[in-house]
Amino acid sequence: MPFIYFLSICDMTKGLEKQKTLIMVVGPTAVGKTAMAIRLANHFNTAIISADSRQFYREMSIGTAKPDAEELAQAPHYFIDSHSIREDYSAGDFERDALVLLADLFKEHDTVIGVGGSGLFVRALCEGLDDLPKAPEEMREALNHRLRMEGLKSLQAYLQEIDPEYYAKADIDNPQRVVRAIEVFEASGKPMSLFLKNQSPKRPFRIITVGLNMDRADLYERINNRVDHMLEEGLMGEVQSLIEFRNKPALLTVGYAELFDYFEGKLSWVEAIDLIKQNSRRYAKRQITWFKKYGETTWFLPQQFDEIIEHIAQEREKAP
Numbered sequence: 001m002p003f004i005y006f007l008s009i010c011d012m013t014k015g016l017e018k019q020k021t022l023i024m025v026v027g028p029t030a031v032g033k034t035a036m037a038i039r040l041a042n043h044f045n046t047a048i049i050s051a052d053s054r055q056f057y058r059e060m061s062i063g064t065a066k067p068d069a070e071e072l073a074q075a076p077h078y079f080i081d082s083h084s085i086r087e088d089y090s091a092g093d094f095e096r097d098a099l100v101l102l103a104d105l106f107k108e109h110d111t112v113i114g115v116g117g118s119g120l121f122v123r124a125l126c127e128g129l130d131d132l133p134k135a136p137e138e139m140r141e142a143l144n145h146r147l148r149m150e151g152l153k154s155l156q157a158y159l160q161e162i163d164p165e166y167y168a169k170a171d172i173d174n175p176q177r178v179v180r181a182i183e184v185f186e187a188s189g190k191p192m193s194l195f196l197k198n199q200s201p202k203r204p205f206r207i208i209t210v211g212l213n214m215d216r217a218d219l220y221e222r223i224n225n226r227v228d229h230m231l232e233e234g235l236m237g238e239v240q241s242l243i244e245f246r247n248k249p250a251l252l253t254v255g256y257a258e259l260f261d262y263f264e265g266k267l268s269w270v271e272a273i274d275l276i277k278q279n280s281r282r283y284a285k286r287q288i289t290w291f292k293k294y295g296e297t298t299w300f301l302p303q304q305f306d307e308i309i310e311h312i313a314q315e316r317e318k319a320p
Helices: 003-012 033-044 091-105 119-126 137-150 152-162 164-169 175-188 216-233 235-240 257-263 269-293 305-317
Strands: 021-026 048-050 111-115 206-212 297-300
Touching: 021 033, 021 119, 021 305, 033 048, 033 111, 033 206, 033 305, 048 091, 091 119, 111 119, 119 269, 137 152, 137 175, 152 164, 152 175, 164 269, 206 269, 206 305, 216 235, 216 269, 235 257, 257 269, 269 297, 297 305
Parallel strands: 021 111, 021 206, 048 111, 206 297
Antiparallel strands: none
């Protein structure tokens, strides 16, 4: 990480103290992270920072399972509907903005709740990102063109060849992640996994990471039901309204990519819906794998609220 950038991060978080705590709620899609974050926010009388990279965008609501109006009214939420899909907003941008916000929130609260299933954005908030090389725009355009012409499996195979370590732990069903990892390799000649081994400056506040999980069969049933509910709520119309932005990274994801292919005649309606459910289940499996390898996550069932509160209290008693 460049020295100037390190100074800027330190300046953003100046004045934060170790007794301040960020409680990070992570886990697979549809497991109940939003409900738990709201319960925790109400318990600690505090605010919620979303680290879900797709819920930032105002135009994407149904397909991202964004908190509804009733849920948003139960606790202050940040980084929900904060940007337009027309804007490019990276994990690095989020890291910078979230740290500024945290410094402000910690002036009023000893505890802030973070929530999200986007591993890269959770890491950006909790640890900071490595200084990844920036690829030329034409390189990204060429890779996105290859993605459209050859499909994701072709890029996945290439990534596995050039960086098997990153391939084994990354969300390879997310085209944005795959394209970015290939960009890094082609721009630097070095694999993404090498950059991710670098150490970032430690945050000047305590982080307690709570993972939510449940029986795999129950989770998959919840995912299938959620997809059905999204369709009933108008997911098809939402996706259709975003066709002109389909190459934006946030839209190269589950629930949107499959319906874009349906509109282009590449998939039948039944095939598209089955694929959304299948890819959502695969994404959930990848999320679980990521967070089990990430940091010091302690796992609970979604209904174990009292046990989570007890765990947080015990963690706070430990020396910072």
